[in-house]
Amino acid sequence: xxxxxxxxxxxxxxxxxxxxxxxxxxxxxxxxxxxxxxxxxxxxxxxxxxxxxxxxxxxxxxxxxxxxxxxxxxxxxxxxxxxxxxxxxxxxxxxxxxxxxxxxxxxxxxxxxxxxxxxxxxxxxxxxxxxxxxxxxxxxxxxxxxxxxxxxxxxxxxxxxxxxxxxxxxxxxxxxxxxxxxxxxxxxxxxxxxxxxxxxxxxxxxxxxxxxxxxxxxxxxxxxxxxxxxxxxxxxxxxxxxxxxxxxxxxxxxxxxxxxxxxxxxxxxxxxxxxxxxx
Amino acid sequence: xxxxxxxxxxxxxxxxxxxxxxxxxxxxxxxxxxxxxxxxxxxxxxxxxxxxxxxxxxxxxxxxxxxxxxxxxxxxxxxxxxxxxxxxxxxxxxxxxxxxxxxxxxxxxxxxxxxxxxxxxxxxxxxxxxxxxxxxxxxxxxxxxxxxxxxxxxxxxxxxxxxxxxxxxxxxxxxxxxxxxxxxxxxxxxxxxxxxxxxxxxxxxxxxxxxxxxxxxxxxxxxxxxxxxxxxxxxxxxxxxxxxxxxxxxxxxxxxxxxxxxxxxxxxxxxxxxxxxxxxxxxxxxxxxxxxxxxxxxxxxxxxxxxxxxxxxxxxxxxxxxxxxxxxxxxxxxxxxxxxxxxxxxxxxxxxxxxxxxxxxxxxxx
Numbered sequence: 001x002x003x004x005x006x007x008x009x010x011x012x013x014x015x016x017x018x019x020x021x022x023x024x025x026x027x028x029x030x031x032x033x034x035x036x037x038x039x040x041x042x043x044x045x046x047x048x049x050x051x052x053x054x055x056x057x058x059x060x061x062x063x064x065x066x067x068x069x070x071x072x073x074x075x076x077x078x079x080x081x082x083x084x085x086x087x088x089x090x091x092x093x094x095x096x097x098x099x100x101x102x103x104x105x106x107x108x109x110x111x112x113x114x115x116x117x118x119x120x121x122x123x124x125x126x127x128x129x130x131x132x133x134x135x136x137x138x139x140x141x142x143x144x145x146x147x148x149x150x151x152x153x154x155x156x157x158x159x160x161x162x163x164x165x166x167x168x169x170x171x172x173x174x175x176x177x178x179x180x181x182x183x184x185x186x187x188x189x190x191x192x193x194x195x196x197x198x199x200x201x202x203x204x205x206x207x208x209x210x211x212x213x214x215x216x217x218x219x220x221x222x223x224x225x226x227x228x229x230x231x232x233x234x235x236x237x238x239x240x241x242x243x244x245x246x247x248x249x250x251x252x253x254x255x256x257x258x259x260x261x262x263x264x265x266x267x268x269x270x271x272x273x274x275x276x277x278x279x
Numbered sequence: 280x281x282x283x284x285x286x287x288x289x290x291x292x293x294x295x296x297x298x299x300x301x302x303x304x305x306x307x308x309x310x311x312x313x314x315x316x317x318x319x320x321x322x323x324x325x326x327x328x329x330x331x332x333x334x335x336x337x338x339x340x341x342x343x344x345x346x347x348x349x350x351x352x353x354x355x356x357x358x359x360x361x362x363x364x365x366x367x368x369x370x371x372x373x374x375x376x377x378x379x380x381x382x383x384x385x386x387x388x389x390x391x392x393x394x395x396x397x398x399x400x401x402x403x404x405x406x407x408x409x410x411x412x413x414x415x416x417x418x419x420x421x422x423x424x425x426x427x428x429x430x431x432x433x434x435x436x437x438x439x440x441x442x443x444x445x446x447x448x449x450x451x452x453x454x455x456x457x458x459x460x461x462x463x464x465x466x467x468x469x470x471x472x473x474x475x476x477x478x479x480x481x482x483x484x485x486x487x488x489x490x491x492x493x494x495x496x497x498x499x500x501x502x503x504x505x506x507x508x509x510x511x512x513x514x515x516x517x518x519x520x521x522x523x524x525x526x527x528x529x530x531x532x533x534x535x536x537x538x539x540x541x542x543x544x545x546x547x548x549x550x551x552x553x554x555x556x557x558x559x560x561x562x563x564x565x566x567x568x569x570x571x572x573x574x575x576x577x578x579x580x581x582x583x584x585x586x587x588x589x590x591x592x593x594x595x596x597x598x599x600x601x602x603x604x605x606x607x608x609x610x611x612x613x614x615x616x617x618x619x620x621x622x623x624x625x626x627x628x629x630x631x632x633x634x635x636x637x638x639x640x641x642x643x644x645x
Binding site: 169172175176178179180190193194 | 367
């Protein structure tokens with residue numbers, strides 16, 4: 001047996017594969033790397049020709065400016081708006097999904113009807129929504145954005161959670177009903193633990209959707225509740241661009257997504273329903 | 280502890296009339312088995328008793344109280360499901376305690392009952408494991424444990440053994456029977472397996488197309504089936520049904536096979552047939568009522584000579600296919616009664632226990 005040694009031909013193929021994968025990875029990661037580097041550079045270094053690959057020293061003045069001027073409030077606004085709206089969408093959406101999955105609410109087609117709502121081009125509805133919001137005084141406030149993102153995320157949550165709930169063996173719920181739980185307790189103590197991985201993954205996606213939304217935030221905010229993507233556009237000027245601020249703000253805005261993705265990864269790999277029934 | 284009474288229970292699924300007017304009384308402490316082919320409505324009936332399905336007509340009474348409008352949790356029943364229905368995210372001990380916690384039983388009492396049940400079922404060593412770490416048989420014990428700690432009025436079993444392999448099924452069957460002796464709670468058990476039904480039941484309720492075909496003690500159904508369906512459903516291998524014509528002459532009667540040959544019926548069997556000369560019938564002979572002929576024949580036992588076709592030894596008994604009355608029939612003989620294909624064998628057929636069926640109505644006439 002030749003353990004640890006490959007025939008020359010296989011080794012060559014493998015080397016080419018790794019090389020290709022490495023090049024593609026570098027290509028995709030370079031903008032991220034560059035973003036991080038710029039955020040630590042001084043203005044001189046940013047405009048240096050030829051470009052500097054590594055800043056002379058790591059310094060945080062670009063970040064300091066954002067905190068000093070209160071620009072980071074935009075991040076906080078985004079956290080509040082995206083967090084609350086995905087939380088509400090998850091709770092309401094999961095209950096709707098349960099109703100669709102277990103009681104056949106709305107018959108065969110309601111679920112499809114709901115998800116199709118998500119497929120409407122946002123630009124087609126943004127101005128009608130703007131007019132309605134102006135009428136009700138919802139522009140430039142937390143409530144307006146939260147309401148909108150909740151509405152936009154609900155179909156997605158319902159669609160995803162319906163799939164997860166349908167997969168929960170019905171006998172688990174029936175057994176709990178016989179054992180003394182009421183329907184709400186069954187949802188909380190049986191369905192919820194069974195769909196937790198799906199719930200986590202879905203929450204991450206809804207959070208990311210609200211976090212990344214630019215269109216609605218641009219139209220529906222003014223000065224009070226500016227979210228992170230809208231704030232970023234303020235640094236692109238007619239005369240010049242504030243690259244240092246753009247980079248630092250972008251890094252701050254990317255961090256929550258890193259956290260979200262790492263959370264999702266942990267839950268996506270766990271096959272929690274193993275052993276629920278015959279296996 | 281409670282008796283169960285069903286009167287005129289109906290259940291529809293859309294256009295399908297799954298349960299068609301069931302009247303049934305199960306005594307306190309009785310072990311009743313609902314058995315029948317798939318689609319006969321046995322599981323639906325059980326789920327209706329549990330409250331997981333609402334009946335579309337009739338009344339369900341448990342322990343003297345009508346429970347039609349009570350939710351499952353208000354009926355004080357415990358149920359064991361085919362797929363065990365264990366919560367994968369809870370340990371064995373938490374699974375068993377689940378129903379008690381749901382009913383806010385004091386922790387001290389929970390611990391006591393869980394360890395009692397674990398001991399009774401021999402799962403004391405697995406209490407801290409998760410269901411996925413257990414074998415099928417162990418999972419089913421946990422599921423049963425979860426039911427018995429509840430000290431419910433009524434136990435419902437929905438095909439609890441059908442996911443287990445043959446050996447384990449025999450083992451668990453014995454345990455369930457022992458369990459019933461120990462806790463003497465009323466039990467209703469659904470299965471499609473006639474061996475389970477025969478061995479476990481105080482009373483078998485045989486269902487067909489949503490109706491009760493016959494109910495009674497296992498041996499009563501086996502020996503005095505009221506219809507050809509009952510005769511065919513119970514017993515393994517199945518009863519042999521051979522088309523024939525009745526020939527009567529005063530108090531005497533014989534069956535004449537359509538392919539020729541006839542068997543004279545014993546007088547007890549012949550008596551009710553006096554007016555039925557010339558009727559087409561099905562002659563039902565159980566494989567166990569064949570034997571190798573030897574010595575003088577008892578009353579009502581006739582001899583029959585046949586050629587052994589297929590031979591299937593099981594160790595203790597050997598199933599042999601023979602031709603009789605133009606059809607293939609199975610005879611269950613002693614292990615060494617027959618040794619080779621094509622062998623001529625002299626058989627004795629015990630006609631005292633023959634079942635005669637009217638092919639038109641399916642009813643047993645003698």
